[in-house]
Every structure is written in C-alpha cells, then in structure tokens.
Amino acid sequence: MKVNLRAGSRVALVLLAFCSSLAARDLNQDEALALRQQGVILPLEDLLHQAMGRYPGSRLLEAELEKKHGRYAYEVELVTTEGVVREIKLDASTGVLIKDEED
Structure with missing residues (x-):
C-alpha cells in the first residue's frame, strides 16, 4: 500500500491552520x-x-484583551485581600461575566 505523504501533509497543515484560528489571540494595545x-x-x-x-x-x-471564536473578552487577574488569585473573564463588548474562578 502506497501512501501519499504530500497529501497527508497538506491535510495536517490545513487542520493546524484551522485549529490555530480557533485558539485565543491576545490583542495589543493599539488594536x-x-x-x-x-x-x-x-x-x-x-x-x-x-x-x-x-x-x-x-x-x-494583569488584564488582557483576547479574541476567541470571533468574540472579544477581557481576562482580568487580581489578588483578593485574602491573598487568593482570581481570574475573571468579561465579554469586552457587553460587559457580561463569562468566568470567575480561582487561578
């Protein structure tokens, strides 16, 4: 059985590019x-x-603006008065709370 590695490589590259586009991307301050x-x-x-x-x-x-799945969100890391680090994620367009968890 002969396998065409070039075709397989192309499929792998397409899948990698697709998965990368789904990953969160941090935006810089100018953006x-x-x-x-x-x-x-x-x-x-x-x-x-x-x-x-x-x-x-x-x-x-820390505060970071990211774009994931076409949606902008701010990820805010803070430390409480008890010394607990929290990660809070808010929709950057609406302010709706997405996540609040101990980090």
Whole structure:
C-alpha cells in the first residue's frame, strides 16, 4: 500500500491552520484602542471597575484583551485581600461575566 505523504501533509497543515484560528489571540494595545474607538468594545476602565467590584480591596495583577471564536473578552487577574488569585473573564463588548474562578 502506497501512501501519499504530500497529501497527508497538506491535510495536517490545513487542520493546524484551522485549529490555530480557533485558539485565543491576545490583542495589543493599539488594536484594543482601535476597537474601543470604533465602539466594538467597552472601555477597559469600566470592565476593570466591574471585575474589581466583585472583590473589594483586591489588587490588579494583569488584564488582557483576547479574541476567541470571533468574540472579544477581557481576562482580568487580581489578588483578593485574602491573598487568593482570581481570574475573571468579561465579554469586552457587553460587559457580561463569562468566568470567575480561582487561578
């Protein structure tokens, strides 16, 4: 039985490209600013206020804007007054809570 490795390689590359397109992509600050100016996403300050309000007195560790499955989300990492690190994910266009879990 003879196998055409070239065809198999092409299929693998297509699958890899497809799967990569489904993975989350972090956006840089210029992209975030452009999306904000276009009205596609809410101001980061509003979403940070919402996230931090869930845990009064918490400190911000990190905030990232990502795009996954065509949807923009802010992932906010914070540390609570008890020293627990939380990961909060908010829809960047609507502010709806997607996830709040201990990290």
